[in-house]
Amino acid sequence: MPDTPLVIPLPAPVLLPVKGSQAAFPVRRVYCVGRNYADHAIEMGHDPLREPPFFFQKNPQNLVTDGQFPYPPLSSNVHFEVELVMALKAGGRDIALEDALDCVWGYGVGVDFTRRDLQDLAKKAGRPWEAAKAFEASAPVSPLVSAETIGHPQQGAIQLSVNGDVKQSGDLAQMIWKLPEIICELSKLFTLDAGDIIMTGTPAGVGPVVLGDRVTCSVDGVADLALDVI
Numbered sequence: 550m551p552d553t554p555l556v557i558p559l560p561a562p563v564l565l566p567v568k569g570s571q572a573a574f575p576v577r578r579v580y581c582v583g584r585n586y587a588d589h590a591i592e593m594g595h596d597p598l599r600e601p602p603f604f605f606q607k608n609p610q611n612l613v614t615d616g617q618f619p620y621p622p623l624s625s626n627v628h629f630e631v632e633l634v635m636a637l638k639a640g641g642r643d644i645a646l647e648d649a650l651d652c653v654w655g656y657g658v659g660v661d662f663t664r665r666d667l668q669d670l671a672k673k674a675g676r677p678w679e680a681a682k683a684f685e686a687s688a689p690v691s692p693l694v695s696a697e698t699i700g701h702p703q704q705g706a707i708q709l710s711v712n713g714d715v716k717q718s719g720d721l722a723q724m725i726w727k728l729p730e731i732i733c734e735l736s737k738l739f740t741l742d743a744g745d746i747i748m749t750g751t752p753a754g755v756g757p758v759v760l761g762d763r764v765t766c767s768v769d770g771v772a773d774l775a776l777d778v779i
């Protein structure tokens with residue numbers, strides 16, 4: 550109904566830049582994978598052999614691409630989690646493993662910033678994680694690159710440094726659920742579609758940031774990203 554009058558202005562679309570292009574990737578939903586690297590599951594006090602990875606969500610509007618991370622209110626322990634980001638060009642339900650990568654438009658690198666103190670409280674109380682995970686600017690991401698250009702990364706270094714000190718250093722090959730399995734599992738729970746972003750989990754070494762920190766991160770052969778905590 551294109552002529553339907555709107556009672557408020559149409560909310561702005563969320564657009565992610567595409568590297569080396571004037572084009573943009575429009576975002577529909579943001580999914581995240583929890584505990585998809587065994588060494589991170591262990592550092593968080595969990596047994597990856599007994600508990601498989603799982604999903605949670607952020608909001609599209611939580612994505613930022615301006616190189617700044619404004620420290621959020623009501624927390625004094627905000628952690629970085631560097632992650633490979635998948636961007637879908639197609640979706641569906643119950644996607645077969647062999648069809649899963651055909652849904653991927655491209656990739657980037659991002660940080661799943663987490664109010665760890667609020668997350669710990671939520672875990673203890675058995676409450677949801679939104680306040681810990683889906684806050685403003687909680688998901689800085691790099692410009693995206695197409696799978697046509699770089700293929701589908703299955704291995705390669707994933708790293709994050711704070712003020713030049715390496716804090717997280719892993720490899721995509723350490724993922725418990727590989728990229729096709731993530732799409733396959735997620736599509737059992739939700740109907741996926743073009744525009745969906747999936748943050749694929751973080752390796753070990755997560756830790757806090759403070760005001761003034763310079764955070765740099767990368768996935769080899771995919772993208773890099775630099776942020777100032779302001």
Ligand code: MN
Pocket residue numbers: 581582583630632661750751
């Ligand atoms: Mn994460």
